[in-house]
Amino acid sequence: MRKIFDFHGGIHPPENKHQSLGEPIRDAGIPAQLVVPLSQHIGAPSSPIVAIGERVLKGQVIAEAAGFVSVPQHAPTSGTVVAIEARAIPHPSGFHAPCIVIDCDGLDEWLPHRGLENYEGESPSDLLEHIREAGIAGMGGAGFPSAVKLKEKPGASIDTLIINGTECEPYITADDALMREHAADIVAGAEILRHIVGPKDTLIGVEDNKPEGIRALKAAAEGTGIEVVVFPTKYPSGGEKQLIEILTGRQVPSGGLPADVGVVCQNVGTAVAVVDAIIHGRPLLSRITTVTGEAVARPGNFRVLLGTPMQHLLDLAGFAPQRNQRLVMGGPMMGFTLTDTAVPVVKTTNCLLAPSASELPAPPPAQACIRCGLCAEACPASLLPQQLFWFARGKEYDKLEEHNLFDCIECGACSWACPSNIPLVQYYRASKADILQQRRDHEKSEQSRIRFEARQERLAREEAEKEAKRVARKKAAEARSQQAASDSAGDGGAAADADPIQAAIERAKAKKAAQQQAAGSESELDTLEKAVATTRKRLATASAKLEQARAEGSDLVGALQAGVDKTRSKLEAAEKALADYLASQAGAAPAVEPADKPKSAAEAAIEKARAARAAEADMSPEEKARKQLESLRQRLAKSEQRLAQSREAGEEEKIVEALAATVERLQEKISALESDLAAAEHS
Incomplete structure (x- = not known):
């Protein structure tokens, strides 16, 4: 006989479970329309993989998992996808979120499926993957x-x-x-x-x-x-x-x-x-949901498809709206009020409570706390609800965390026991939301700070390198000037003995001429070096835009390629001008560009692309199509990975929408190309 232990606190509210146990589980049937939210679980929302107008079969994946803590969504029955848009979902604030809307055809046609004949022969990791894929x-x-x-x-x-x-x-x-x-x-x-x-x-x-x-x-x-x-x-x-x-x-x-x-x-x-x-x-397509309360004529438990509107369940149970003042998803302790009967049943919808006004009356106004301590006695997590209440009212979030606010399971036992009718759990929920938002804001701020400091370090490093180059050039110019002055002094030594004044004048003129020449040389050298550096940066930027456009299948590839070629020509001219100048300063002939001059990464990529296009010219149309299909699939994989990372990181909605549009466009191109290849092979 196993020993039974007890936990701190707890209460004994009226159970009222007999109302819904009078009949066996009933089938809720297939409604006219299903609304399947992309987020029915903790973690990242699922990512839709179906298009509007597409017919889906029961059990077909309509949204795939978008991260490690995520699950896919499946079509609960066969029908046609008529919308992918924000709809009201079960949430305490009446929140709207992306949903896939399916018009049911009533055929309930299954996608082919079968289970494992011997699960005991499978590894735990394989079974976990089946559970994940089942949503x-x-x-x-x-x-x-x-x-x-x-x-x-x-x-x-x-x-x-x-x-x-x-x-x-x-x-x-x-x-x-x-x-x-x-x-x-x-x-x-x-x-x-x-x-x-x-x-x-x-x-x-x-x-x-x-x-x-x-x-x-x-x-x-x-x-x-x-x-x-x-x-x-x-x-x-x-x-x-x-x-x-x-x-x-x-x-x-x-x-x-x-x-x-x-x-x-x-x-x-x-x-x-x-x-x-x-x-x-x-896969997980339905669940058992209790529909109960004095405002329904036939309370009971229903096997209901996920995405079924709450109104459909209420109609089956004989809902009398005139007897009801509010609808609650969940029970009276941890449930929340629904603002719309069109919200769908989701994977966590275990109950739809439709009480009468006398059965679940509105709570009376809250009174001042009398410090009776009943809330602490009822708390199953051994917290101090009264102290948490004061901290929540004062928005003292550090103290709330020190007092283990996040250990609260929001069971409502403290609120039920409170003789002052203080809605304690509402304060805790609001404070948790505020703290979580503060954490998200702090993480974004830290990321921005790290990026700013890295940029400042880079700018300081570049400035130090430029200053070192300027000092080196200045020293070289001074050395040349001193050498020129020394040479002039040596040539005019004899004349100086005859006319010291004239010799001094000549030395001053020579020194001034050398300084002017050095200053002019330094200015021209700076200009040439700056032109080369600026053109290299432009080439790198243009090459990066070209590669991104190719990955996304953009129509701007041709224009970007022309820009890269033009910038590359400018870079070659700037580099040759700099080399010629340095050669002239050294007294050598103008530099001739060697045939085996090392190429930059951008130049190598451009030449590789040109060689690939030349090779494609010799291919048959089918070979070109297959190569293009493979390239598109690689781009799609990269774009889908980037989209998933963007959603997990919580990037701006515009970025996510742009990435999603890119994925959709690539999928359409792949489908069209596969159809063309299939038709060609068949003919």
Whole structure:
């Protein structure tokens, strides 16, 4: 018998779970239109790879992962892409974000797919890649990409895998219904996850208020070595850190991760999604969502396609808008109010709550804090909510971080316990957002500072080099002047004996003439050297623009090539003029440019391009087309990589849009060229 531990704090709000458990899970069907947000998970939003007007099949990738912490999105059913635009998504602020809009054709036609016949013969890394490609993100919390969470961390040793079936939030019964009707799939998913993680113990944690789900899980887990652990009901037992402490007695350190104490947690819904991906080859296209509250006539749990508008679910449940004052996505503790019923169901939508005014009344006005300490007693993270509240009001962000604000799981237990009705969690959420924005601004400022200091160092270095050259030229001129004066003095020595005054006058004239000649030589030399340096810089800049235009397939390649050739000719003329001048100063004949003169990188690139064009002249049309196709594919790969890096770095929207347009243009060119080649080969 496994020992059950307890965690600090917690509350016991009314559960109200019976409302939605009267019927089995119902199929929500196919709506007329699906709105698939590109960001349904923590991390970088997915990048669309379909075009408006394109027909897609169920399970087809419509947006690919745009970074390590990202997952792809798939078409939940067959239909036609009619828009890729910003739409309202589930967010506390009514936020709009890019979405792919699909008009469903009702055929539900699948893309060909199949699972792995023997997953036990596959390596954990291969299975993680299948999970990533299936677009699976955590379905019980913030939506962290599952493949990233399951990936082995350097220096971490995982000995316990926990499948979270707690579902402690009032009203929500999606996981309970899943455990009742799909217990075998949950256990099968836990076995796959166990094969990936390799833990010593695999536990399924369930609160004792789900007797039917517990019985089903225990029957399915018999003989598998997976232990179903039942513990007393208390909110928020479903929090990851709280569940770990309940089942293992271990406390995740402040700012740490479950892996730091040897634990990995996954939700029961995620386990079922893993079975679909590995065994059946199906990506994550739907989820179980609870629709409940006194404002719906038939509350229950629905299997709903991702992207389904909330209004579609409300209609199926018999929504009575006159009885409802607000809609909540999630439960009454951690959910948030929706501003539009057209927002879509996403991977983290576990509940749509439509309460009546009497069932979930608006909170009364907040009163002054009476320092009762009930919030600290209720906090499951052992924080000081009252102190955090004062710091948040005063915008003392340093003190908030010192008091571990980011350990707050925003469960709402402190707000529920507060007799003054202070919305504490709202203050914490706002402060977290402000701190994160400050961090982003600081990072940008640091990057700008580093770039500025590097530029200043470069300018100082260049100025020092120029000054050294000026000093050297000045010394050389003085030496020449002194030599000329000495020569003049030697020639006129005899005359000086006869006429000292005339000799002094002649020496002064000779010295002045030498100085004027040196000054004139220095000025002309400076001018020639400056012309060569300036022309070289122009050639380098023009060559860089030419290479960029070629990589992007721009129509300006011809004009840029002409500019490069013209600048190169100017550079050759400037270099020859400088060489001739230096030769004349040394008393030698004008320099003749050697045949084997070293070429600059820009000159070599230009000659290489000319040679390539000459070689293409001898190719057949098909060979030219294949070579062009290969070049376009290389450019597309580079452009896609640059686009992904730009999105991860959070560069300006104009830059991202320009890169995306380049990728789209290259894809169109590749498609057209492939079609032409296929037609030529067929004929």
